[in-house]
Amino acid sequence: MLSLAAAVAIGCCSPKLETPTGQSVPDLGWLMTGAGPYTLRTHVDAAPGPATLQLVTDLSLMASEADVVFSADVEVAQDSTLEVSLGQLEPGFYEVRLRDSVRWNIGIRPDAVVSAPDFGPDDDAFSGFWQQTLAQLSEVPLEPEYTLMPEYSNDSRTCYEVRYKSFGGEIAGGILSVPVAEGKYPVYIQYMGYGAYPFYFDPDANPDRIDFLVSVRGQGIFREAKERWIDRGLDSRENFYYRGAFCDVKRAVDFAASLDKADTTNMVAFGESQGGAFTFIAAALDSRIKAIAPAVPFLGDYSDYCRIVWWPVHEVFEAADAEGISRDAVLDMLRWFDVRNFAPMINCPVYMAFGLQDPTCPPHTNFAIYNNLGSTEKKFLCVPTCGHAMWLEPYWSGERDEFLASQLETK
Numbered sequence: 152m153l154s155l156a157a158a159v160a161i162g163c164c165s166p167k168l169e170t171p172t173g174q175s176v177p178d179l180g181w182l183m184t185g186a187g188p189y190t191l192r193t194h195v196d197a198a199p200g201p202a203t204l205q206l207v208t209d210l211s212l213m214a215s216e217a218d219v220v221f222s223a224d225v226e227v228a229q230d231s232t233l234e235v236s237l238g239q240l241e242p243g244f245y246e247v248r249l250r251d252s253v254r255w256n257i258g259i260r261p262d263a264v265v266s267a268p269d270f271g272p273d274d275d276a277f278s279g280f281w282q283q284t285l286a287q288l289s290e291v292p293l294e295p296e297y298t299l300m301p302e303y304s305n306d307s308r309t310c311y312e313v314r315y316k317s318f319g320g321e322i323a324g325g326i327l328s329v330p331v332a333e334g335k336y337p338v339y340i341q342y343m344g345y346g347a348y349p350f351y352f353d354p355d356a357n358p359d360r361i362d363f364l365v366s367v368r369g370q371g372i373f374r375e376a377k378e379r380w381i382d383r384g385l386d387s388r389e390n391f392y393y394r395g396a397f398c399d400v401k402r403a404v405d406f407a408a409s410l411d412k413a414d415t416t417n418m419v420a421f422g423e424s425q426g427g428a429f430t431f432i433a434a435a436l437d438s439r440i441k442a443i444a445p446a447v448p449f450l451g452d453y454s455d456y457c458r459i460v461w462w463p464v465h466e467v468f469e470a471a472d473a474e475g476i477s478r479d480a481v482l483d484m485l486r487w488f489d490v491r492n493f494a495p496m497i498n499c500p501v502y503m504a505f506g507l508q509d510p511t512c513p514p515h516t517n518f519a520i521y522n523n524l525g526s527t528e529k530k531f532l533c534v535p536t537c538g539h540a541m542w543l544e545p546y547w548s549g550e551r552d553e554f555l556a557s558q559l560e561t562k
Contacts, residue, residue, distance in 0.1 A: 181257040181507055181535045189237040195253055199229045202250050206237065209244040209256070209515055210458045213465075220245070244507075244514050256507050258514060258533070266452050266519035268495065269486040277492060280388065285436065288318045288398045295406060297327075300351065306331060308354040312372060313363075315406055318398035325371060325403065326364040328352040335414040336361045337559050338407045340440075342400065342422030342429035343371050344542075345449060346378045363407050365429070367399035381463050382470035388487045393450070397436070397488065400429045404437040415439060419555045423542050424512060425449045427503075428490045431520060434501075435493035442558035443497075444551040446504040446541040447512045452519035453485040459513045494523035501529040502554040504547045506537030 183189050204225045211218035225235050233249070242263035248254050270277040295315040303310035309331055314324040326349055330336050338361045343349065349371045352362045366372045369380060369392075384390035408415045419442045422430045427448030434440045457464035471481045486492060501524055505517045521531060534544050541547055 181255070182261070182533045183257070183259050184262075185260075187239045187259075189240055189259065191233070191235045191237055191247070191257065194230075194232050195227060195249060197227050197231060197233075197249060197253050199227050199231060201225070202227055204233075204235055205248040206240070206245045206257075207248060209246060209513060210455060212246065213458050213461065225249075256514070258507055261514060261518050261531070261533075262522060264515060264518045264522055266455060266491060266515070266522065268492045268523055269489065270492055272495070277487065280487060281436070284318070284394060284398065285401065288401065291316050291318065291320060293402070293406060293409065295324075295409070300326075303328070303351040303354060305354045307358040308352070310351060310354060313406070315402065317368065317402040318395045321368045321395055321399075322373065323365075323367055323399035323402055324373075324406075325349075325366045326351055328354060328362040329410065329412055330358060330361065334412065336412050337417035337419070338363065338410070338413050338415075339555070340365060340403055340407055340418065340420040340433065342403075342420065342426035342433070343367075344422070344424035344426050345380070346370060346374070347424075347426070348374070361407070361410065361413060363403065365400070365403040367396040367429070370396075379466075382467050385467065385471050385474060385476055385481055385484065388484050391484060391488060393488045397429075397432050400432045401436045404433055404439060408439060417441060417559045419443065419558060421445065421551055421555065423447055424539065427512075431490050431497060432493055434499050435496040438498075440499055442500040442502075442555055444502045444504075444555055446547060446551070447506055447509055447539055448490060448503070448517055448520055449512050450488065451490040451512075451516040453489055454482055455519065456513075456516050459515060460510055462511065491519045491523055494520050495525045498525045499528075500554075500558055501526050502532070502551065503529070504532040504534065504541050504544075504551070506539060506541055506544075507533055507535045508538045511539040 180192050202225055204223055205219050206221035207217040207219055221237055227233055240259045242260040244256055244258050246254055246256055293315045295313055298312040300310040300312060308328045311327045313327050314322050317323040341364045349364060369375045380392045383392035407413055418439050420430045420433045420440050421444040423446040427445035428450040430443045430445040431448060434443045453464055467481060468478050503521050505514050507514060532550055537544055
């Protein structure tokens, strides 16, 4: 992952690299989409002179011994630029190691990374489990309750904190901002990151749409003192936390569609990290979602996740060890909640953003979802210098909003 010592930039770059399936902003030459052979040209925060450069596969970063696929003696120029011929490389993500202190990630043909779903198209077990779960959800009455938030309301929009019932009778909800004027309005459903703090919408910011910030059980406006959810209910797929949380994601769509002023033909969703995973889940479980814009999605490709970064899978392993549950049993349970396995169910337009230096939701796990999407209308945005905090990237928020607006039907 990107070392604090690795302030790396390219000497000459274009503001946007267009590819058939995505783009990189800015183009630092670290995301390579062509057929190769590949050349790395970049500026490094390193002293001029001879050095050793290695490429390590991301899937070996948690191994006792890294898988070095390229090694060469190189020369850092007087202006601290570097040019290295890498030859042919397999699609995937690699950590560049220069000397002992400078490290960063590069990507090779990310849309060709293969990470197949755990369940084949003819396997009814996965769909059957979720059909049964959603059938149980449908039996729970919504029964929404609204609390007016006058300090976030004005003549343009009215704000409420909302609570309603979800799977198992648990409470979910969120923060809702609705236009005051009569009419039908597009609905923007925003899903939150893992343990993220909720916020209230500016009533004047988007007066011509409904905004709904979703809080799943125990998170958001229901935030609990214990800020760990992923290790709850590890003993079975029936008890795992995300069974209920994914139902809360679906129930948020049900609630939004129930609003008198909702234009249910114009419902879109977005979110980052856990919110990015929830965004994918919303589209997989409810065809009323017209388009999605997930960023740095969480909860994808558990089996490879633990080979790239420590958190969260190894945290889950520690909890399982303490409960006497084998790691194989945990991984077998987690596949029922792996967003990669929901990807073939998604057929709406998708615009996904990822940070090439992400140490939390690494790019491989993002593309394990993206490359299995059922949708043929999809594209991605890479911010090469970004880690996990895509919400701090102003370019992405503009791209996301433009994309989602373009998917709405004008009336």
